[in-house]
Amino acid sequence: MMQRLLNSRSFRKYWKHKPAVVSSIIIAGYVIVSLAIVFGDLVTIENCEQRVAPKELPGFGLLPVVSEELNAQEEYVNEIDRLLQKQRKNPDTEEKCRYMGLEVVDRPPEQLEKEIEEYFAVADQLYQIDDIDDIVAEGGSEAQDILSKLTKAREIQRGFYTAESQDALARKLQLSLGTDRQGRSIFLRAVYSIKVAITVGFVTGILAVGIGTILGLIAGYSGGWADALVTWLYSTFASIPNIVLLMVLAWVFQGGEVDKWLNDLTNNYFEKLIGGALEETLIPVIIAFSATYWIGPCRIIRGETLKLRESEYVQAARVMGFSRFRVLFRHILPNLSHLMLINFSLLFIGAIKSEVILSFLGLGVQRGASWGKMIDASKSDVANGMFWQIGAATAFMFGLVLAFNILSDALQDILDPKHV
Amino acid sequence: MSFVKAEDLVKHFPIRGGVFSRIVGAVHAVNGVSLQIEKGETLGVIGESGCGKSTLGKTIIRLLQPTAGSVWFDGTMTSALSHNDLMPFRRRMQFIFQDPYSSLNPRMTASQMLTEVIRFHDIVPVGERKKYVDELLETVQLRPEYRNRYPHEFSGGQRQRLNIARALAVKPEFIIADEPVSALDVSVQAQILNLLMDLREQFGLTMMFISHDLKVVEHFCDRMIVMYLGSVMERVSCDNIYEDVRHPYTKALLRSNPINDPDEQTELFILEGEVPSPRDPPPGCPFASRCELVEDACRSTQPELVTLGEGQQIACDPVVRKLREG
Numbered sequence: 001m002m003q004r005l006l007n008s009r010s011f012r013k014y015w016k017h018k019p020a021v022v023s024s025i026i027i028a029g030y031v032i033v034s035l036a037i038v039f040g041d042l043v044t045i046e047n048c049e050q051r052v053a054p055k056e057l058p059g060f061g062l063l064p065v066v067s068e069e070l071n072a073q074e075e076y077v078n079e080i081d082r083l084l085q086k087q088r089k090n091p092d093t094e095e096k097c098r099y100m101g102l103e104v105v106d107r108p109p110e111q112l113e114k115e116i117e118e119y120f121a122v123a124d125q126l127y128q129i130d131d132i133d134d135i136v137a138e139g140g141s142e143a144q145d146i147l148s149k150l151t152k153a154r155e156i157q158r159g160f161y162t163a164e165s166q167d168a169l170a171r172k173l174q175l176s177l178g179t180d181r182q183g184r185s186i187f188l189r190a191v192y193s194i195k196v197a198i199t200v201g202f203v204t205g206i207l208a209v210g211i212g213t214i215l216g217l218i219a220g221y222s223g224g225w226a227d228a229l230v231t232w233l234y235s236t237f238a239s240i241p242n243i244v245l246l247m248v249l250a251w252v253f254q255g256g257e258v259d260k261w262l263n264d265l266t267n268n269y270f271e272k273l274i275g276g277a278l279e280e281t282l283i284p285v286i287i288a289f290s291a292t293y294w295i296g297p298c299r300i301i302r303g304e305t306l307k308l309r310e311s312e313y314v315q316a317a318r319v320m321g322f323s324r325f326r327v328l329f330r331h332i333l334p335n336l337s338h339l340m341l342i343n344f345s346l347l348f349i350g351a352i353k354s355e356v357i358l359s360f361l362g363l364g365v366q367r368g369a370s371w372g373k374m375i376d377a378s379k380s381d382v383a384n385g386m387f388w389q390i391g392a393a394t395a396f397m398f399g400l401v402l403a404f405n406i407l408s409d410a411l412q413d414i415l416d417p418k419h420v
Numbered sequence: 421m422s423f424v425k426a427e428d429l430v431k432h433f434p435i436r437g438g439v440f441s442r443i444v445g446a447v448h449a450v451n452g453v454s455l456q457i458e459k460g461e462t463l464g465v466i467g468e469s470g471c472g473k474s475t476l477g478k479t480i481i482r483l484l485q486p487t488a489g490s491v492w493f494d495g496t497m498t499s500a501l502s503h504n505d506l507m508p509f510r511r512r513m514q515f516i517f518q519d520p521y522s523s524l525n526p527r528m529t530a531s532q533m534l535t536e537v538i539r540f541h542d543i544v545p546v547g548e549r550k551k552y553v554d555e556l557l558e559t560v561q562l563r564p565e566y567r568n569r570y571p572h573e574f575s576g577g578q579r580q581r582l583n584i585a586r587a588l589a590v591k592p593e594f595i596i597a598d599e600p601v602s603a604l605d606v607s608v609q610a611q612i613l614n615l616l617m618d619l620r621e622q623f624g625l626t627m628m629f630i631s632h633d634l635k636v637v638e639h640f641c642d643r644m645i646v647m648y649l650g651s652v653m654e655r656v657s658c659d660n661i662y663e664d665v666r667h668p669y670t671k672a673l674l675r676s677n678p679i680n681d682p683d684e685q686t687e688l689f690i691l692e693g694e695v696p697s698p699r700d701p702p703p704g705c706p707f708a709s710r711c712e713l714v715e716d717a718c719r720s721t722q723p724e725l726v727t728l729g730e731g732q733q734i735a736c737d738p739v740v741r742k743l744r745e746g
Contacts, residue, residue, distance in 0.1 A: 009570075312523035315483055316586065320537055321503075321510030330536070334527040 013414045020410035023403035030400050033191065034198040045368045048192045051183040052174055056381075059178025059186055059388035065133045066150060070126055073157045077123075081116050084109060119156040122149055178388040180377060189369035190392045196370045197352045197400065200282055200289070204351040205344045207290040212297030213333075213340055219298075220305025221328055230302065234295045242354070246288040246363050253279040280367045285358065289351050297343040301336055308332050338415030345408030349401050356397065371397045421495060422456035423626050424480070424594055429453045429489035431472070431479050435699065448698050449475040451650035452489070457594075462620065462627040464641030464658065466634060466673070470695065472650040473630045474518070477596045480628070481515050482506060493594070511541045514587035518599040520579035524571035530557065530582055531567035537589045560585040561615060577608035581615065588619065596628045601636065613640060634661075634673055643731060646670045649698060649706035652725060655733040666734050666743070669707050705736070713738045 005011055014020055036042040054072035058064055064072065088109065126132065126149055136143045177186040219230035252258060259278050262270040274281050308314055309332070317331045358364035359372025371393040378389035432446035449472040457463045465473045478484045480491050482498060491499040498509050517523035525533060534553045538544060544552045554564040560581040571579060580600060587595055597616065601609040613636065620627060631637050637644050638658050646654040646669065654667040665671055675689035693710040696702050702709065704719040711718065715738055725733045726740045734740065 312517040312519055313525045315478075316515070316517060316523055316583075317525075319481060319483060319510070319515045320540065320590070321507050322540060326540075331525050335525070 010414050014410070017410045017414065019406050020414070023407040023410070026399060026403040027407065030194055030403075031198060034195040037192060037195040038199075043188050043192045043195075045192070048184060048189045048369045050185075052185045052188075053179045053183055055179055055181050055183040056386055057175060057179040057183075058386070059176060060391065061176075062178075062388075066126075066136050066146065067133050069150070069154075070123065070132075073119075073153060074123065074127075077116060077119050077157060080112075084112055084116070115156060115159065119153060122153045122156070125149060126153070177392045178386075180374075180389050181381070186374070186389050186392045189374055190371070190396045192369045193371045193374065193393070193396065194400075196282065196365055196368065197355065197397070200285055200355045201348040201352045203282075203286050204289040204293060205348040207286070208293035208347050209297050209340050209344045210294075211290065212294040212299075212343070213301050213336070215294070216298040216301030217305055217328055217332070217336075220302040221309055221324070221332065223306075227302075230298065234298050237292060238295050240292060242288045242292040243358065243361070243363065245291060246284060246358060249284040249288055250279060250363065253277075253284055276367075282365065285355060285364055289354060293347050293350065296347070297340070300339055300343065304336055304339060305332060308335055338411070341415060342408055342412050345404055345411060349404050349408075352397065352401060422492075423459040423461075423494060424455075424457040424628070425492040426453060426455050426476075426480055427490050427492070429476065429479060429491065430487045431475050431484060432487045445699055448650050448701050450479060450486075451701065453645075453647070453650070453652055454489075455645060455652075457626055457628060459593075459626055460624055461643070462629055462641045464637035464644035465628060465630045465647060466632065466637050466644055467647035468632055468695070470698065471647045472698070473632075473647050474598050476647070477515070477598050477628060477630050481513055481596055483515070511543075511590040512592055513594040513596070514590060514592040516580075516583055516587050516595060516597040516600045519603050520576050520583055521571075521603070523583055524579055526571055529568050529570055530562075530574075530585075533582070533586060534589050537586060541590050543590060556585045556589055559588060559619070576604050577611060580604060580608075580612050584612075584615065584619070588623070591623075592625070594626045594628075596630070598630045599632065600629075602632065609636075616640070634677055646673070649695060649701060651706055651722075651735070652733075653707065653735055655725070655731065657731050664732060666728065666732075666739050667736050668711050668713050668739070672710075 033042065054075050057072065058068075063069075126146065129135065129146065132146060136146055174185045174187055177190065180186055180189070215230045215233070219227040256277055256279075259271065262278075274283060278284065314327060314331055317327045322330075355364050355370065356372035356375065359370045360376045362376070364370060364372055374393035375390050378386070378393075381387070382390055429450055430452055431450040432448055434443045435445040435447065436442065437444040451472075453472075453476055455463065465476060467473045475484065479486050482491070482501075486499050489499070490497050493509055493513065496509070498506060501509070528536070531550075531553050534556055535549055538549055538552060553567060557564050557567060562578060562581050562585070566574070566578075571582070574582060580603075583600075600616065601612050604612060616627075617640065619625065627641075629637065629641050631640075638661055641658045643655065643657050644661075645652050646656075646667065648669050654665065654670050656664050656670070661670075662674065665674060672689065672691050676691070691710050696706060696709055702719065704717075704721055705711070705723050708714050708718040713736070717737065721737075723735045723737045723740075725735045727733050728740070728743065
């Protein structure tokens, strides 16, 4: 079976098409990451909602200017100081000094206090300098002095947390794309969004192409009233904008009435299955997309079935006395498979892009992160020069959408029997 | 009793129009055709494009449901049978399609295609299927090594051989060949025709051969019927058609054939005028608008088929009258 696949004409054509191979590797990477998120808890919702560092930390390898770094350090040390005071008041509580996901080194409070004092002794000197950024930018001995003090302050600050409390590489990755206004890691949020995008893309794609193919086949092959019904159905559905449908669904799922009804119906199995309230999952988004997206494939499959039904090889199959079912599934469907695949890849991209737009409008993903939410959140940031949030979201999305576009384009050629 | 018989077969295709897709008319593809084919005999059906000869074939094999009239096969009226009751007859009659390029499923190899048919009709025991497929391929002079090839890997002639193999796979008694060679090169045409003649003899097949090529029909068939606009114009034996034919339309067909003898110069003959629309056929003789012998009566009354001599029938009142007057 495997051998036959590898030797088939289509596979050889695919292998020759290098952009398609590269694209599929990229897509496979995205899929593996999303599987790791779903089944391996690579990144959880908590991870991407958690504050990991000072807010608005620049990413993409940019270094913060001196004043910004000082602010971030101060915020961090102040917080440790606050936790220390709290611990002093209630010495009995075993509450660890945890802050921003990092565990403060286990050391006697007296020593910690001394170190904090030490930090402020250095840092206060720097705080007093006005327009510190300009001085550093000009260079000279004064700048050298500032930078050496800054280094010292940074070392003390870094000493507050251990390397063991978190993998240094993971930490670096986490901050590699900076943080947003709440100090959440943009990298983690962008990675978590892969799962959202892949889920919405795949489920919508499969549902829409599945529904479209079945209805299109029935309509095209039987004709008559079945054809009229399906044509009427898709004309009707085509007139519903999916944003409006989504608003209606959001309203229907609100308040958990539907959840309650479904849970009663399925003996609470439903809640376990989707893991939460309906309105917080991706289900409304997927229903809204599938309900409107099946129209495209249905039209195409219906038209092609109408054509193939009259083709001589289908007539030959009918002369043999083959049943309607056999003619449809052995002689018509295989000759439509390329259309199904191409439609799937187009819908996959369409669903991801629409999800981004809906989330941007606040209608899409309600809990967790998504590229659309990130772009939405960075609306005002871009004007202030903080591009990294929108940059990360669009870069992740661009990679996936471009790879899928190239692949679907290539599939069109590969699966066309007449294309050499 | 004839082996295959059609009685007053009519096939109309409804034309729908308007907002509510009401039936506004019909294409009169086949208009009351009767024919008999004896066992072992080959009947040629000839006519120009659009005269309903393919529709006639498809209605006889029950690819199309007749509008009126009946089809009898070996004493059973097949035109009224249900899908399931028709099944035993499906393996006894087969159809060879015109276009070898579109009549093979592009996603099935030669052996898959043949095996599907053999398995479905349970022609040979499971263990002998592979051998039977090879035999079939050899019967149509294809190499058994080609069994795993897809249709696009065959040439036009090879595809048509594969089509014939598929029709033969169920061991049929009656085959309708719908212009089986018209899509092929002339050299390949001869090969396929010879193959069909060999197979006809080998398996004792009864055949209905649809064509627009008078030479091919003369060469291949025992008798022929000439169709024009869904009606039979003339029935004649193929033994000596140049002498026997009487109908002006058949004569026109004969004269439009080029003669491969430079000494025998004849005037080029071209039929004037257009074929009337099958959507709105004329009330009288369908050929009246182009006929050289046309009389006023031809335009209003449809001529009946009149038996002239041995196996010959003709639907032309002026010719019949002339013959009777001597």
